[in-house]
Amino acid sequence: MQSNAALEYDYSVAKLFTFTTILFGIIGMLVGTLIAAQLAFPELNYLIGEYGTFSRLRPLHTDVVIYGFMLSGIWATFYYVGQRVLKVSMAESKFLMFMGKFHFYLYFVGALIAVITLLLGITQSKEYAEFEWPIDIVVVLIWVSWGISLFGLIGIRREKSLYISLWYYIAAFLGVAMLYLFNNMAVPTYFVSGGIGSVLHSVSMYSGTNDALVQWWFGHNAVGFVFTVAIIAQIYYFLPKESGQAVYSYKLSLLSFWGLMFVYLWAGSHHLIWSTVPDWMQTMGSIFSVVLILPSWGSAINMLLTMKGEWNQLTENPLIKLMVLASTFYMLSTIEGPIQSIKSVNAIAHFTDWIPGHVHDGVLGWVGFMTMAALYHMAPRIFKREIYSKKLIDVQFWIQTTGIVLYFTSMWIAGITQGMMWRAVDEYGNLMYSFIDTVAILHPYYTIRTVSAVLYFTGFLIFAYNMVKTMTVSKEISQEPTNRTPMAA
Amino acid sequence: MELRELQGYATFFMTIFLVVMMYGYIIHLYRSEKKGERDYEKYGKIALDDEIDSKPIEKNPKISEEKKGANK
Numbered sequence: 001m002q003s004n005a006a007l008e009y010d011y012s013v014a015k016l017f018t019f020t021t022i023l024f025g026i027i028g029m030l031v032g033t034l035i036a037a038q039l040a041f042p043e044l045n046y047l048i049g050e051y052g053t054f055s056r057l058r059p060l061h062t063d064v065v066i067y068g069f070m071l072s073g074i075w076a077t078f079y080y081v082g083q084r085v086l087k088v089s090m091a092e093s094k095f096l097m098f099m100g101k102f103h104f105y106l107y108f109v110g111a112l113i114a115v116i117t118l119l120l121g122i123t124q125s126k127e128y129a130e131f132e133w134p135i136d137i138v139v140v141l142i143w144v145s146w147g148i149s150l151f152g153l154i155g156i157r158r159e160k161s162l163y164i165s166l167w168y169y170i171a172a173f174l175g176v177a178m179l180y181l182f183n184n185m186a187v188p189t190y191f192v193s194g195g196i197g198s199v200l201h202s203v204s205m206y207s208g209t210n211d212a213l214v215q216w217w218f219g220h221n222a223v224g225f226v227f228t229v230a231i232i233a234q235i236y237y238f239l240p241k242e243s244g245q246a247v248y249s250y251k252l253s254l255l256s257f258w259g260l261m262f263v264y265l266w267a268g269s270h271h272l273i274w275s276t277v278p279d280w281m282q283t284m285g286s287i288f289s290v291v292l293i294l295p296s297w298g299s300a301i302n303m304l305l306t307m308k309g310e311w312n313q314l315t316e317n318p319l320i321k322l323m324v325l326a327s328t329f330y331m332l333s334t335i336e337g338p339i340q341s342i343k344s345v346n347a348i349a350h351f352t353d354w355i356p357g358h359v360h361d362g363v364l365g366w367v368g369f370m371t372m373a374a375l376y377h378m379a380p381r382i383f384k385r386e387i388y389s390k391k392l393i394d395v396q397f398w399i400q401t402t403g404i405v406l407y408f409t410s411m412w413i414a415g416i417t418q419g420m421m422w423r424a425v426d427e428y429g430n431l432m433y434s435f436i437d438t439v440a441i442l443h444p445y446y447t448i449r450t451v452s453a454v455l456y457f458t459g460f461l462i463f464a465y466n467m468v469k470t471m472t473v474s475k476e477i478s479q480e481p482t483n484r485t486p487m488a489a
Numbered sequence: 490m491e492l493r494e495l496q497g498y499a500t501f502f503m504t505i506f507l508v509v510m511m512y513g514y515i516i517h518l519y520r521s522e523k524k525g526e527r528d529y530e531k532y533g534k535i536a537l538d539d540e541i542d543s544k545p546i547e548k549n550p551k552i553s554e555e556k557k558g559a560n561k
Contacts, residue, residue: 007541084539160547163535237536246533251518254529258514280496287500291507483537 009083010091011382013100017076018375018382020108022464024068025371027115029460031061033453040446051119059130060118065363066128066226068111073371074172074230075103075146080378081165081237082150086157096152103145110138122200126215128223129183133202136184143177164253168233171261175225183218209276213269220268229260231330231367232299234374239303239323242377243313244483248305252298259295263288270341274350282343289341296334303327318393319485322373325401329365333358348423353442354415361408364400364456372396372463377485379470386477387487388469396462403455406448414445 038044038054045053079100083089090097114135117123123130131139150173154162162170186202206214240247247253269277269285304327307313313320336358340349349355376393380386387393421441424432477486521527535546 009541083541085535087539087541087543087545089541156552157549158552159535159545160549161532161535163532165536240533240536241539244537246530246537250529250533251515251522254518255511255515259511283500 007089008091009080009089010097011080011378012097013090013104014076014079014378015382016101016104017072017079018378018467020104020111021069021072021076021371021375022467024064024072024111025460026464028061028064028069029453029457031057031064033450033457035061036446036453037450040443040450050121056119056121059123059127060115062128063114063118063130066223067114070226070230070363070367070371071107073374074169074226074234075107076378077234077237077371077374078146078150078169080382081234082153082169085159085163085166085237086153087159088153088157090153093152093156096149096156099145099149099152103142103149106138106145107142110135110142113138117200124184124186124202124204126183126204126218128219129180129215131184132200133184133186133188134200136180136186139180143173143180147173147177164236164247164250164257165233167257168229168236171257172225172230172233175229175265176222179218179222179225183214183222212272212275213277213281216271217265217268220271221265224264227362227367228264228296228330231326231370232260234370235303235323235327236299238370238374238377239320239327240306242317242319242323242373242483242485243307243310245306245308245310248302248308252302256295256298256302259298260292263292263295267292267341270346273341273343273346286341286343286346290338293335293338297331300327300331300334317484318390318397318487319373319376321397322369322376322393325397326366326369326373329361329369329404333362333366336361348419349415350419352415352418352422353411353445354419357408357411357415360411361404364404364407368400368456368460372460375467379467380477380486381480383471384477384480385470385474387485388466388474390487390489392462392466393487396459396466399462400456400459403452403459406452406455410445410448410452414442414449417441417445 034044034052035054035057038057050056079090090100114131117132117135118130122132124132150169154166185205187205188199188202189197190199190201204211236247236253266288267285269281270289271285273282273286275282304324307320307324314324315321339345340354340358376387418438421433421438422431426432475488518529522529531546538544538546
């Protein structure tokens with residue numbers, strides 16, 4: 001057998017996606033901070049004409065953080081973890097190397113076009129699926145390129161068994177592919193009308209309640225398969241690797257995986273409780289949401305138990321702290337969601353600020369912390385330099401944790417206040433409050449949310465600074481660290 | 490039978506079916522380990538020992554001799 005000493009993992013694509021994770025994170029969170037401030041101080045809507053209004057910026061915020069920041073993070077980690085758990089280098093296949101780079105550049109161009117069209121107000125008005133049909137076609141091409149990289153790498157693997165993380169990456173790929181295609185079925189009006197209106201405009205192939213059902217089947221799951229599934233893929237690799245502890249129970253991970261795969265896709269109709277969709281479908285969404293606690297907590301508990309006997313690392317290693325807290329926020333978020341899906345609770349929670357509160361303890365605590373911890377873990381391995389500052393990670397951790405707690409607590413109070421006020425009736429059955437009464441009373445909570453957004457964004461800037469310094473001036477390392485990530489004090 | 494009643498039965502039997510499936514799967518996992526047919530926990534090491542020249546936990550039989558080069 002010939003020994004090839006020069007063979008190494010190739011991180012060039014992982015590096016490119018690392019850069020866009022930081023870039024889109026800054027843009028998405030900056031816009032998020034601005035729109036949080038706009039809700040508290042409406043005059044901020046008029047800073048840059050139509051381009052600065054809440055309605056224009058809100059889709060920009062959600063799409064840039066989901067499809068910019070999170071997807072870049074997912075792909076940065078995939079192009080890193082994928083090679084390592086399959087024990088095969090991208091450098092071994094010129095075709096896969098080309099596909100990886102093609103995937104990145106097509107994605108980057110597509111993302112920039114998407115940002116511009118959203119700013120121009122070109123949208124098909126579906127939440128998280130705003131992009132008009134030409135961009136949808138580019139999205140499909142981007143997704144297919146990832147699929148080729150994913151299955152291509154699996155095809156030339158040395159390790160026969162696919163590690164847990166890969167099951168989740170595959171699930172994210174397949175789940176989003178199916179959901180995105182179905183939800184974006186649309187008719188470009190220009191072509192069927194014989195040249196009337198804008199070439200970019202389209203209407204959904206579904207109408208009324210059916211459109212709502214398909215939209216929330218997509219809305220809950222496509223985002224879930226990004227927010228949840230692909231982030232679980234990361235924690236199953238990075239927490240064991242960073243701590244040096246094998247995953248607590250591989251069997252539990254199998255059970256959680258199949259449980260999640262089966263249950264997740266049925267829960268989307270909980271977004272439509274008390275709406276015009278059939279009652280049985282609302283009940284089904286509610287039940288499956290509650291059942292979803294089991295596989296979600298299965299993964300989270302498996303992660304926490306992986307630290308068994310090694311809890312000292314929580315105080316010694318800030319990356320473990322980020323990941324353990326990410327897992328804890330995942331537990332909080334996945335118990336809160338099912339609670340909101342119970343019909344009687346939903347009667348109060350629906351359409352209130354408790355919903356964005358729930359979303360943000362998940363995305364800021366779970367997705368954000370996990371993505372940053374993963375990039376910190378990868379940085380010394382892909383840039384061959386130690387982390388620039390451990391202290392900055394600690395500072396960032398506490399600033400952002402404070403931000404998250406302020407965000408969801410203020411939104412809990414705001415949401416429940418709103419829900420109760422909307423329902424309140426006097427002894428004659430008349431509504432006690434007008435809509436503007438609720439707006440006035442929520443002002444302090446919206447201000448607290450703005451402060452929390454500023455805190456989280458500040459923490460993210462610290463992360464970005466620490467990463468850039470790590471890439472450029474930090475001390476070089478000669479040997480790749482095995483487990484614990486090296487960092488300067 | 491009314492639709493409501495039918496839905497009730499469907500929900501009940503579906504729940505029982507899912508519970509049986511889930512526990513069945515757990516029993517299957519533990520039983521196949523006890524019988525020595527599978528050792529699931531060894532796969533957890535894939536993440537820890539992930540150098541390109543590390544010995545795979547299970548070698549991919551389809552990989553060509555030439556490709557095996559990196560594994561000592």
